Amino acid sequence: MEKIYIREKVIVSDMDKYLKPEFIYIPIDNTKYSLGDYIHKNDVINENIYSPISGYVSEETYKYIDDKKTKCMVIENDYKDKKRNNNYVFNKEKFFATLKSSNLIDSYDKYDIKYLVINAIDIEPYIFSKRVYINNYTSNILSIIDKIMGKLNISKSILAVVDNRLYNNLINYIGTYPNIKIVKVNNYYPVSNNKILLKELFGFTYKKTSLEKSVWVLDLLSLIDIVSIMKNNTLKNEKIITIGGIGIKNTIIIVKIGTSLREIIKYLGGYKMSDISITIGGPLTGKQIDNDDIIITKDITSIIITKNKSISEKKCISCSRCNSVCPVDLVPVFIMKNINNKDNLKKLNINKCINCGLCSYICPSSINLRNYIIKAKEVIDNE
Ligand code: SF4
Ligand code: SF4
Known part of the structure; x- marks a missing residue:
């Protein structure tokens, strides 16, 4: 296999936050709530969607999820973050059940985890969410990993990175956490893919070996959900995404799932040009969409705004x-x-x-x- 090595520089260093949206939009299928109902923060609205705010269901409307027009309920934020009484005590079985139902762990039994691998490698070139997040919250992140290891009796963990500066920064903090090993892997695409990363770290083939079964690979950006599941058995329902391109402020921003992209773009100062093209996802795997009337879902990792230009396919030249x-x-x-x-x-x-x-x-x-x-x-x- 010809490896495509990556040499890009991180072009942003700070994180923006947009955590007080006026409205949250949640797909209406499969919900017991209707117009006029009061929603508490963390109420389960839809399969694996917990309300990230409190407020009344004020209307129903259509928004785009990906490129599908979807009927959504609108929760108007009362900015009180009211929660129901919650006396949740950590319970390993419930913790694993929530992880499995939220796709944060594979379906097979992981009760006996030997290695926790934190995948801190950004999903594609020119996506910087993980690098900026870890640089801004290094000691918090190490302390969370340490807590997860303690609760689940995991004795070894690996934090996998590709960036030299990030590696050197982490090494300065790691003395307090002897059971967390920082590993710098070769910076080629797609080493961020969990299967490729495991192969790089342990030499696994794609077949499931017994060692692979005892490894839990966790995305760095899922740590915010893991902390929330440990405390309340609910997902945090926040996302850290890269927003960039030549048509907008380049930033890493933390937002609530269900927020309107239009609201976020307005907060960031709007578009810098007209005749734009919007790509949801990274430069290699992203999908171009026709409009920005979309809501942030858990699958969105990045949004790229560029000048609109059409690319025409030519004939295959059999170059292989x-x-x-x-x-x-x-x-x-x-x-x-x-x-x-x-x-x-x-x-x-x-x-x-x-x-x-x-x-x-x-x-x-x-x-x-x-x-x-x-x-x-x-x-x-x-x-
Ligand atoms: S998209 Fe699929 S087929 Fe294409 S290079 Fe990647 S793994 Fe191979
Ligand atoms: S073999 Fe054809 S399809 Fe494959 S890279 Fe070359 S031109 Fe493109």
Whole structure:
């Protein structure tokens, strides 16, 4: 595999906060609440969505989640952060149940965790959320990791980073925490992917080994939820996202899930130009959307605003670069060429794809191979 090494510099260092939104928007399906109801902070509104504010349900409206128009309830913030009485006492079984239902841990049994691996590597180039977060809250983060290890009797943990400056900074703090090891791994994309990271750290193959079963890989940015689950058995429902591009203030911002992107952009001073293009997600795997009437969901890691320009695909020149960069040894060009041949697609191990987008990025003909892989998965799944 040809490795794509990353040499970008972190272009922001401070964090913004937008934690007092006027309204929160939550998808209306599967909820017991309706117009006029009072919602307490941390009430469960929808599957795994806890209200991050208190206030009345003031109306119903449509907002976009990704590119899907979705009916949402609007909770008008009364800025009181009223909570129900909560005498929650930490309980390991409930803790694990909440982790599993929130996808913070794999489905198999992890009661006997030997290693806690904190993945502090930003998900894509030009996304800086984890690096800025760790730089701003280094000692808090180490203390949280130490607390999690204490509660779950985990004796070893690894904090994996790629950035030299961050590594040196962490080493200055680590003396107080002898059971946390800081490991600097090679800075190539997509080492941020948990499977690739485990391979880099322990040499795992993609098969589940017994050692892999006793490793819990936790995303650094999930620590805020873990603390909340330990204290109240609820998710914090806040997100740390990178907002950047040439059309907006570049920043790392902490916001509540359910906040309107328009409200956040207004808070950041608006757009710096017209005729913009909005990408939800990073430069390699992000998705262009047509409008900014969207709400922040737990899956959004970054928002990039750039000048609108259309890219046209050209003919494949059979250079094979897409094949040589694929970190899981797929043959993307072959998948594209067999997109209408289900029998051939089934033989191509498409489920191994980790959606990294490298094949599309490297293609000199600007072919969006990643979209072909997504389509191929649908073709196989819709048998
Ligand atoms: S998106 Fe999938 S097929 Fe393309 S390079 Fe990444 S893993 Fe390979
Ligand atoms: S990188 Fe693009 S042009 Fe080259 S083989 Fe793959 S699809 Fe064809």
